[in-house]
Amino acid sequence: MVHLIVGNTGSGKTTYAQNLKAKTNAIVFSIDKWNNTLFLPDKKATDGLDWFLERIERSEIMILDLIHQLEQAGIDSILDLGLAKFEHREKFRVFCTEHNYQITTHFLDIPKAIRLERVLKRNTEKGNTFEFEVSKTDFDFMETWFETPTTIELKDSIIIHE
16 A cells, blocks of 8 residues: 655644554655755755755655565555645556555645644754754745645545644
8 A cells, every 4th residue: 555645834744654654564755854864965055946856756766666665565655755746646646556556645634824833843843753944935835836636636535634
């Protein structure tokens, strides 16, 4: 089973993924951890969104290969990859369909005010899910970048409201 964890910045995707992992036989792929570990140490001030997107795309090539291995071993994959765009989510749905893997979308539909409060708190406390600071500017950008899942995408999904 492949679990797509979808929600805008501060919705609790990483916390939700970790809680889901505790209930299933699964491995979590958290793109924030991958970025922080593999790429952020090399990031220059002039590197922008395209720099990140290129590295995320390369990471996902490896993640797709690992999903194959996990499926063969009977282990679920929990994808905490941002998945902000329809096209990004569709990439994983098509992959799963082509390989006959079960897939479930988990949509964390959390109000903006709660998400902003969480982000600011995470920036200050630097707790378990902290990988890097998310500025108010970055948060506001993600509000325009994120594409809310469509009704069709949400068919048979798990939707979390708060």
